Amino acid sequence: xxxxxxxxxxxxxxxxxxxxxxxxxxxxxxxxxxxxxxxxxxxxxxxxxxxxxxxxxxxxxxxxxxxxxxxxxxxxxxxxxxxxxxxxxxxxxxxxxxxxxxxxxxxxxxxxxxxxxxxxxxxxxxxxxxxxxxxxxxxxxxxxxxxxxxxxxxxxxxxxxxxxxxxxxxxxxxxxxxxxxxxxxxxxxxxxxxxxxxxxxxxxxxxxxxxxxxxxxxxxxxxxxxxxxxxxxxxxxxxxxxxxxxxxxxxxxxx
Amino acid sequence: xxxxxxxxxxxxxxxxxxxxxxxxxxxxxxxxxxxxxxxxxxxxxxxxxxxxxxxxxxxxxxxxxxxxxxxxxxxxxxxxxxxxxxxxxxxxxxxxxxxxxxxxxxxxxxxxxxxxxxxxxxxxxxxxxxxxxxxxxxxxxxxxxxxxxxxxxxxxxxxxxxxxxxxxxxxxxxxxxxxxxxxxxxxxxxxxxxxxxxxxxxxxxxxxxxxxxxxxxxxxxxxxxxxxxxxxxxxxxxxxxxxxxxxxxxxxxxx
Amino acid sequence: xxxxxxxxxxxxxxxxxxxxxxxxxxxxxxxxxxxxxxxxxxxxxxxxxxxxxxxxxxxxxxxxxxxxxxxxxxxxxxxxxxxxxxxxxxxxxxxxxxxxxxxxxxxxxxxxxxxxxxxxxxxxxxxxxxxxxxxxxxxxxxxxxxxxxxxxxxxxxxxxxxxxxxxxxxxxxxxxxxxxxxxxxxxxxxxxxxxxxxxxxxxxxxxxxxxxxxxxxxxxxxxxxxxxxxxxxxxxxxxxxxxxxxxxxxxxxxx
Numbered sequence: 001x002x003x004x005x006x007x008x009x010x011x012x013x014x015x016x017x018x019x020x021x022x023x024x025x026x027x028x029x030x031x032x033x034x035x036x037x038x039x040x041x042x043x044x045x046x047x048x049x050x051x052x053x054x055x056x057x058x059x060x061x062x063x064x065x066x067x068x069x070x071x072x073x074x075x076x077x078x079x080x081x082x083x084x085x086x087x088x089x090x091x092x093x094x095x096x097x098x099x100x101x102x103x104x105x106x107x108x109x110x111x112x113x114x115x116x117x118x119x120x121x122x123x124x125x126x127x128x129x130x131x132x133x134x135x136x137x138x139x140x141x142x143x144x145x146x147x148x149x150x151x152x153x154x155x156x157x158x159x160x161x162x163x164x165x166x167x168x169x170x171x172x173x174x175x176x177x178x179x180x181x182x183x184x185x186x187x188x189x190x191x192x193x194x195x196x197x198x199x200x201x202x203x204x205x206x207x208x209x210x211x212x213x214x215x216x217x218x219x220x221x222x223x224x225x226x227x228x229x230x231x232x233x234x235x236x237x238x239x240x241x242x243x244x245x246x247x248x249x250x251x252x253x254x255x
Numbered sequence: 256x257x258x259x260x261x262x263x264x265x266x267x268x269x270x271x272x273x274x275x276x277x278x279x280x281x282x283x284x285x286x287x288x289x290x291x292x293x294x295x296x297x298x299x300x301x302x303x304x305x306x307x308x309x310x311x312x313x314x315x316x317x318x319x320x321x322x323x324x325x326x327x328x329x330x331x332x333x334x335x336x337x338x339x340x341x342x343x344x345x346x347x348x349x350x351x352x353x354x355x356x357x358x359x360x361x362x363x364x365x366x367x368x369x370x371x372x373x374x375x376x377x378x379x380x381x382x383x384x385x386x387x388x389x390x391x392x393x394x395x396x397x398x399x400x401x402x403x404x405x406x407x408x409x410x411x412x413x414x415x416x417x418x419x420x421x422x423x424x425x426x427x428x429x430x431x432x433x434x435x436x437x438x439x440x441x442x443x444x445x446x447x448x449x450x451x452x453x454x455x456x457x458x459x460x461x462x463x464x465x466x467x468x469x470x471x472x473x474x475x476x477x478x479x480x481x482x483x484x485x486x487x488x489x490x491x492x493x494x495x496x497x498x499x500x501x502x503x504x505x506x507x508x509x510x
Numbered sequence: 511x512x513x514x515x516x517x518x519x520x521x522x523x524x525x526x527x528x529x530x531x532x533x534x535x536x537x538x539x540x541x542x543x544x545x546x547x548x549x550x551x552x553x554x555x556x557x558x559x560x561x562x563x564x565x566x567x568x569x570x571x572x573x574x575x576x577x578x579x580x581x582x583x584x585x586x587x588x589x590x591x592x593x594x595x596x597x598x599x600x601x602x603x604x605x606x607x608x609x610x611x612x613x614x615x616x617x618x619x620x621x622x623x624x625x626x627x628x629x630x631x632x633x634x635x636x637x638x639x640x641x642x643x644x645x646x647x648x649x650x651x652x653x654x655x656x657x658x659x660x661x662x663x664x665x666x667x668x669x670x671x672x673x674x675x676x677x678x679x680x681x682x683x684x685x686x687x688x689x690x691x692x693x694x695x696x697x698x699x700x701x702x703x704x705x706x707x708x709x710x711x712x713x714x715x716x717x718x719x720x721x722x723x724x725x726x727x728x729x730x731x732x733x734x735x736x737x738x739x740x741x742x743x744x745x746x747x748x749x750x751x752x753x754x755x756x757x758x759x760x761x762x763x764x765x
Contacts, residue, residue: 031286034541056584287548439545485746
């Protein structure tokens with residue numbers, strides 16, 4: 001099992017990789033996240049593209065370095081786009097992240113999410129109610145490792161404290177600020193960052209931890225001067241853009 | 256007729272109710288408002304959900320505490336969603352708000368809006384040109400009371416000064432700042448707040464006034480330090496999140 | 511050939527025209543730009559409308575003063591909307607701008623863009639990779655003048671330095687800040703401003719330069735106090751709203 005300390009150092013290296021390689025991340029994401037997600041990716045050093053149109057999604061994904069499939073506001077066009085995108089990504093070995101937003105609120109959405117899990121995402125980022133529906137288990141560390149083993153994906157289970165797990169390893173990440181929960185599409189942005197990190201780091205657990213740590217540390221830094229959720233969202237983009245590897249490693253709370 | 260003073264105090268109680276009960280508000284709203292509206296709801300203490308997809312809208316509305324139907328950027332998917340959502344809400348006694356955006360610009364949209372008015376929203380929030388088209392009357396206090404009587408809805412007629420009316424009562428609300436008109440989707444956010452308030456206060460006039468007062472007072476507070484419409488939008492989220500009932504009651508200008 | 515100095519003074523007059531006449535600009539634009547674009551238009555003095563729904567786009571365009579057709583996230587609904595909108599605009603002499611986002615990433619999109627170029631936009635705003643695909647030429651000043659001559663459009667070719675050209679004239683615009691490239695939908699907002707300027711200035715080169723100068727100067731002013739891309743985006747809205755003609759003329763770097 002990798003020492004937690006390694007995950008912090010890996011996050012620093014991943015951030016440097018993002019800045020150097022500027023990977024393009026194609027995002028199928030919900031209507032609420034259409035501006036915040038690409039702004040977060042740009043601040044971190046990646047390059048977003050966002051179309052879900054059927055006749056161009058294949059071309060965009062084929063030339064991307066990573067893919068995000070987020071199931072928020074899941075209409076017919078997004079559903080069709082997700083299928084084409086995942087097939088394209090898998091055919092070309094492009095890593096992808098599943099964010100099964102609100103599968104606890106819609107049976108139809110949960111069923112679609114299960115079909116995507118079977119298509120083997122490199123990572124799944126989700127919260128506890130979503131985990132309980134997909135993994136049919138409590139939202140704990142052992143269960144996350146077991147679900148990682150079943151699915152072949154690294155699991156990023158986020159909440160007051162984040163948990164990352166793969167088949168053999170697990171760690172908790174204790175960065176972030178409670179006020180981040182009052183900003184819409186924050187989890188969506190975290191998943192997009194994980195996708196960006198997978199483009200430069202093929203250890204999926206390391207990439208998942210790196211993406212979550214970047215956002216958590218940027219959130220902590222921004223929270224020091226924020227007056228509420230509006231200025232916190234603005235400050236997170238500023239802090240993420242200014243973040244360097246040394247600060248990320250120094251502030252990362254990995255156990 | 257309720258004394259205007261009561262509306263201020265009721266607004267304070269409604270805000271406390273939002274913070275305590277965190278109602279979920281399902282929003283069918285336009286593409287422009289997809290991020291600002293949920294951020295406003297979160298800042299006020301409510302929980303937003305935003306899908307318009309045909310095969311899941313029913314499930315989302317059925318488990319919501321209130322519904323917003325906003326007609327901006329009214330495409331085929333939103334039209335179909337609105338019908339299902341309103342039927343679901345009415346069948347379960349979930350209160351809903353109609354925001355008939357730009358019915359003065361499109362005959363097709365006005366006709367659709369009239370069909371929704373007939374389905375008996377708890378409140379209608381609109382501006383003067385929209386009121387003139389729907390109510391076929393001038394945008395005045397007597398006309399608003401008459402329209403409330405015809406429709407069974409509380410009317411929130413917003414502009415430089417806001418007017419609220421139901422069948423027997425009316426009041427003017429003089430909070431807010433002129434610069435708020437330079438931020439897109441501000442009216443949409445007001446309607447979403449009215450929906451949130453209806454989830455905790457079944458007196459529709461009181462809920463309508465409460466929603467408009469919260470946004471108006473937050474706008475005034477934010478305007479004190481804003482340098483323009485960009486920082487005002489950010490500041491409104493901060494001020495709304497920090498707002499307490501006592502401040503709301505003290506600053507409310509109800510007549 | 512018009513002296514570059516004239517373009518600065520014209521930009522000052524165009525800004526005054528926007529504030530006085532408040533033109534309505536109908537925007538067919540991508541999902542990412544749905545909030546930032548109307549906020550930029552409002553800050554500059556224009557009035558946005560944003561629907562892409564098939565059965566109302568005609569009515570919205572017919573009553574607008576200018577039209578933007580931006581090809582980002584080009585789904586079936588936007589494609590259909592663009593055709594109806596361009597026909598309506600051309601039939602009524604309403605000026606329109608083409609923003610051929612990412613035509614370098616999708617063959618289908620490039621083909622659609624070529625069909626729109628043939629419908630004679632008043633201006634085309636694009637970056638170098640997009641120019642190379644559409645004009646089949648290097649992204650230089652001579653090539654831009656030749657492409658303007660072929661298409662009948664004023665060309666706004668943006669990058670580290672912006673280039674504007676029509677059949678007989680050309681100029682470079684050296685305002686802006688490098689950090690603007692880290693904010694999503696910034697180019698989309700520039701195109702929307704060009705559309706607004708065309709509503710008050712029928713010299714398409716002058717209007718194109720005016721729109722680009724407004725955003726560039728606002729970006730420079732905002733960059734003086736920004737801490738990163740988040741606060742820069744907010745500051746651009748503030749600076750654009752506060753911008754006056756004299757400041758615009760004084761700061762414009764036209765050659």
